[in-house]
Amino acid sequence: MTATLLTGIGLLATQDDELGELADAALLIDGSTIGWLGPAGQAPAADRRVELAGRCVLPGFVDSHAHLVFAGDRAAEFTARMTGQPYTAGGIRSTVAATRAASDDQLRANLARLAAELRAGGVTTFECKSGYGLDVATEARSVRLAAEQTPEVTFLGAHVVPSEVDRTAYLESVCGPMLEACAPHCRWVDVFCEQGAFDEAESRAVLRAGVAAGLIPRVHANQLSAGAGVQLAVELDAASADHCTHLSPADIDALAGSATVATLLPLVEFSTRSPYPDARALLDAGATVALATDCNPGSGYSTSMPLAIALAVLQMRMTPAEAVRAATAGGARALRRDDIGRLAVGQRADLVVLDAPSYLHLAYRPGVPLIHQTWIAGQPA
Numbered sequence: 435m436t437a438t439l440l441t442g443i444g445l446l447a448t449q450d451d452e453l454g455e456l457a458d459a460a461l462l463i464d465g466s467t468i469g470w471l472g473p474a475g476q477a478p479a480a481d482r483r484v485e486l487a488g489r490c491v492l493p494g495f496v497d498s499h500a501h502l503v504f505a506g507d508r509a510a511e512f513t514a515r516m517t518g519q520p521y522t523a524g525g526i527r528s529t530v531a532a533t534r535a536a537s538d539d540q541l542r543a544n545l546a547r548l549a550a551e552l553r554a555g556g557v558t559t560f561e562c563k564s565g566y567g568l569d570v571a572t573e574a575r576s577v578r579l580a581a582e583q584t585p586e587v588t589f590l591g592a593h594v595v596p597s598e599v600d601r602t603a604y605l606e607s608v609c610g611p612m613l614e615a616c617a618p619h620c621r622w623v624d625v626f627c628e629q630g631a632f633d634e635a636e637s638r639a640v641l642r643a644g645v646a647a648g649l650i651p652r653v654h655a656n657q658l659s660a661g662a663g664v665q666l667a668v669e670l671d672a673a674s675a676d677h678c679t680h681l682s683p684a685d686i687d688a689l690a691g692s693a694t695v696a697t698l699l700p701l702v703e704f705s706t707r708s709p710y711p712d713a714r715a716l717l718d719a720g721a722t723v724a725l726a727t728d729c730n731p732g733s734g735y736s737t738s739m740p741l742a743i744a745l746a747v748l749q750m751r752m753t754p755a756e757a758v759r760a761a762t763a764g765g766a767r768a769l770r771r772d773d774i775g776r777l778a779v780g781q782r783a784d785l786v787v788l789d790a791p792s793y794l795h796l797a798y799r800p801g802v803p804l805i806h807q808t809w810i811a812g813q814p815a
């Protein structure tokens with residue numbers, strides 16, 4: 435095993451409560467984990483040294499919410515939305531049709547391209563959902579292909595009811611044969627709990643079936659309207675309630691008093707010209723907040739965690755430190771992972787090196803490519 439010393443770190447923002455932020459630091463990568471970190475002047479010997487010339491080092495970003503298995507795009511829908519034209523091409527149904535028609539290799543290539551974009555933006559762990567197959571064969575294919583790219587695979591058969599299928603029959607499939615076919619490739623089960631998608635009772639049934647199959651729940655909750663999603667997520671000890679755009683004071687209290695992470699997805703509000711969630715209320719109440727991309731071809735086709743961080747600061751009034759925490763340690767909490775999301779001895783060596791002296795620049799210089807280097811499990815990505 436080779437030990438590599440990253441030295442000349444201007445600011446090491448560990449996201450570890452005890453270690454905090456260190457100036458003029460060094461960090462030793464020992465194989466796939468962090469072997470040492472501290473003041474540069476006290477660094478141990480190493481096989482190799484990388485001089486970072488005052489750059490800032492962070493834990494790799496953890497994108498805990500992404501929809502990456504699909505074919506085609508919805509540029510026409512986006513154009514219609516941005517130009518005030520009526521759009522009639524079918525929204526998610528067009529993605530479902532394209533995904534069903536695509537070969538494994540086409541889906542695999544699209545997924546690999548998006549995963550490469552994520553890595554280029556500093557993401558070292560990402561979650562990936564199914565949900566554009568909506569039949570047993572295509573959902574099973576989707577989670578199998580996702581599992582080639584990440585261990586954090588989510589079964590989202592309950593994305594919407596496909597137009598050609600009876601609602602009751604579809605729910606029986608999602609909780610039965612479809613779940614059975616998908617569960618071996620998944621760690622998580624998710625449901626789109628929303629008017630027009632799945633109501634509270636349906637969502638509870640889907641999540642309970644997933645739990646019975648050994649999966650851990652997460653919920654698309656309170657995105658387009660105030661609803662039961664957040665309360666359901668807390669009731670079932672879901673790892674996260676995602677979107678949280680329309681919350682009541684009781685929802686905020688429930689999240690703050692639970693282990694369920696509030697995952698905010700500002701690239702979606704940005705891309706749909708919608709109001710942002712109230713991040714301040716969640717943080718001030720003591721809820722754990724994560725930031726993720728929600729990359730998908732309909733409501734937000736961006737893989738940029740740095741832009742999500744900039745929006746969290748500039749549009750949602752999070753401090754730069756809170757936004758970076760949410761994109762790293764917050765994402766790790768949302769995936770119930772203890773080995774990533776902060777920098778400390780023994781943690782996986784997942785790092786981002788910024789072409790900037792501080793993480794403040796992620797919000798101060800929005801849209802500028804500031805990712806100098808990404809390391810995943812001790813290897814340059």
Ligand SMILES: [Zn+2]
Nearest residue numbers: 499501654728
């Ligand atoms: Zn989503």
